[in-house]
Structures are given as C-alpha cells and as structure tokens.
Amino acid sequence: MTETIQDVVNAVSLGSLYALFGCGLALVLGTARIANFAYGAAIMVGAYLLFLLADLPWPVVVLGVVLGVVALSLAIDGVAFRPLREADPTTLLVASFAVSVLLTNLAIAIAGARTKGVDFGSSLLGSVDVGGVSIAKLDLLTIALTAATLLTLTVFLRRTLLGVQLRAAAEDFTMARLLGVNANRVIAAAFAISGVIAGLAAVLLTVRSGTLSPDLGVQPVLIAFIAIVVGGMGSLAGATAAGFLIGCLSVALEVLLPPDLRPYRDAFLFSLIIVILLGRPQGLFGGQQVGARV
C-alpha cells in the first residue's frame, strides 16, 4: 500500500513536470504558430544559470533563473522570429533549430561539453512523512509548483485583456489583428510566459537530476512536442493534459514492467503513444486545425 502511494505521487510528479513542458511549448505554437525547438535550449540555459547562481539564497536563484529565461525567450522572439513574421512555418522551424544549435554550442564553448554536478536544492532530496507514508519533498514541490503555475496561467488567460487577446490570437490571428490586437505584443507575451514555464522547468529538472549538460533540453522539447501531438494540435489544455498523461504512463511502465523489460520502458511508452495516435490521429483533446498564421 505504502509503495503504491509513493508510486502514484511519483507518477503525478513526473506528469506535472511533463505537463509544464507541453504547456510552455504549446502556448507559443498556438498563438505565434511557431514550432519553437529553441524551447529546449531555453530550459538548458536556465539550468546553467542555476549552476552559476547556485550559491545565492534560493529565492534569488529561482527568480534569477526565471527572469533570465524570460529575457532569453523575448530576445529569441525579437532577434530570430520577429524579422520572419510573414515567413512560412518551415522557415520559422529552421530558424528555431538555428537558435537551438547556437545556444547549445555557446553552452559547450563556455561551460564545456562534460556533464557537471549541481549542488542546489539538496535539502529537497529528503522525504516527509505524510500519514505514515514517506513522500519525496521534491515530488510534492513539483506538484504544487505546477498546480500553482497552471492556475495562475488560467486566471491570466481568462481575467486579463492580454489573456483574452492571446486566446483570440490562438483561434484566428488575422481576425484578432483586424480588431486592433497588437501582433508583436501578443507573441512577445506568449514567449514571456513560455519563458517563465521553461525557467521553472529548468529548476525542477536540475534539482531532480542533480546534473547538467548542454544537451539537457533535448528530452524536454521532445516530450513537449509529443504532448502537443497527443493532446491535439492547437489545444493548450490538451498539450498540458497529454504531457501529464505521458509522465504518468512513464512511471506506470517503470513500475509494472517485469524487471528485465524495464530498460525498454521508453520503447513501450512510445509504442503506446503510436497506438493512441492510430486511434485518434487528431489527438486526444483536439480536433481543431492549426489555422493561418499572422
């Protein structure tokens, strides 16, 4: 029983982290119609920022990482994507690869290609006793932080003019502009929020693994794209929920597979995803086509 509860918490925790990955990427894809591969690199830069700041008090570290990744995301939008506003999606995809490669190689040039250990958040690695069951503090933090982030995002999207503009832009960007919605402002807002999420994800991911390397953003961005496809292109809630589901499935397979099959967990995971997509090619929660860009 105790073990089952621990496994469930573990699954919800990994699901939360993957939900963050999916949500941050889906936001930019949904509004700006950019498949932003540089999102993974932004998470990676966040992890290196954390490495640099690790000796400072933790609130300063978290704030520094989040603000740093937001600034980076806005810079990526302004420098790489804004000049390409009227370009076709393929050009934007290639541009996002270029930014990703550039940032990864900058990290290698500055910090080296070797994996480093990070000494931050080690106090989170312990467990707390909840009703007789020992639960990892990091899992609780991950779940709470994700819930708070998604709740804040929902309130923002529903209760502010900029939030309503973001939702409108995701549905029909040209119509939103015809009504006076400023395209650059809305896209910058999407990148900024995506940056906040990438920053938080970087902190959680680094504390979880305790290490960092220049390719650390590859797996998150891969999971985020899978979450978007499984959730249904164009659906923010869908991508978030699918990210959550993939995280939960991953832990479930880890627990349920016989020990000698466990090394092949990801093969089973992605096979399951293929089965889901064969049954529902439009995604679990979607159905709506991604419409014309700006």
Place this chain on the structure above:
Amino acid sequence: MATLTVSDLCVSYGSVEAVRGLSFECSAGEVVALVGPNGAGKSSALLAIAGGNRDARLSGRVELDGEPLLGRAPERISADGLVLVPERRRIFPALSIAENLLLGASGWARRSQGLVAVEEMLMRFPALAAAPDRPGGLLSGGQQQQLAIARALMARPRVLLLDEPSLGLAPEMVKRVFALIADQRRGGIAVVLVEQAVLGAVRLADRCFAMRKGRIDGTVTEDRLGRFVDAYFGEVDAVEAVR
C-alpha cells in the same frame, strides 16, 4: 473631403489579379454598396483596405481622412478608425460573447474601460445581452452577425466595412441587420457594404456600384436592377440576387 478614399487599388495573389484598379469614395453618414458576382474582387478589396491579407501584393492608394493606410499593419488601421466585419463573420467560437466584444476595444481600451464599453454595447443588442457568457460558436447565424457588427463597433470606427452581412440569414434577420446598418449611417459612420443580395443593398445604399473582374464598371439603381441582374448573374442566380 470623403472619409475613405480608394483610388486605383490593385490586389493580386501570385499571378492572380483579384482587384484591378478599384476607385471609390465614402463619406461620413453614407452607405456605399459594392455588388457583383462571385470572384468580382469585392471581398479581396475590403480585406486589402483593412490590411487583412498579408500574403497579397497591393498597389494604389487608400486614405482615411487623408492619411494613407495601404500596407499598414491591420491593428494600426483598426486603431485609426477603420474596421472590417469580414466574410463569414469570423467570430471567435471558443470565446464568450462578452470576450468577443471586449476584443473589439483592443485598440483603445484598458480592460476596465473595455468592460464598461461591453456593458453599454450589450444594452444596444438585446439578442446578445441575454447570455453574454455563451461561447460565440454556439450562436445562430443571425446572432453571430449581430455580434460581428457589435464587435466592430466596439472599436469606435469612423469607417465600417461589411462583407456580405446577409449571407445565410433568414429574410427577417436580413431586414434587422440592414436596419442596424442604417442606424450606423445615422450615427455618422461611413459604411462600405459588399452584398450578393442586390435588391436590399440598392435600397439601403446611397450609391451602389457594380463590380466585375476587379473593378467598378457601372452604377446600379433600383429601376435598372433587372438589367444589371441579367448582365451580371445570368438567370440561375437572379432570384438569389434580387431576394
């Protein structure tokens, strides 16, 4: 001076010329109608004037009170006072009526000001005020058309462009929408109306131009309507045109 002046407007998509030298003027408190068969370039012209077709090549001049508009970003044009109610209305289906309206105030309002303006607008549109939290996608065609016009009015335009507001509506609802357009004219707005329902458009408009192959090639009046319909629509579409 006219509020809106369009001179020698050309719009092309790749090698296809949709609009070829369109010129007309529209003054405050005036309704100018453009009628003609499908593919005459009416919708392309309106979209180009509002800045909404970014993939098209444009030339000519469009002026709003003497200020050149052509090539500006659509959000600038809308903030300057020219707003388009596009073909098929393009209501945001997942957003509520109130949110659709609020977006119309994007060019000038903060959220609190916008919400006040939404309340005022809802009072003018009882059909929308009944359930302002309903998603736009669940409304009937007539309600959607009213919402589209109300949403455009939220921007407080000097010029309103309407693309086929009668499309898909029951005759009773067409009358109501045309009465709504006449109200805007009385309010001093310059209205440019594109229509397939020629009879209604001719009766409503101060001037009605026939468009064919991307430019204006005649004026339509009620007593010459029969000749226009024969020449432009052929027998099959004539019933639809004079509806």
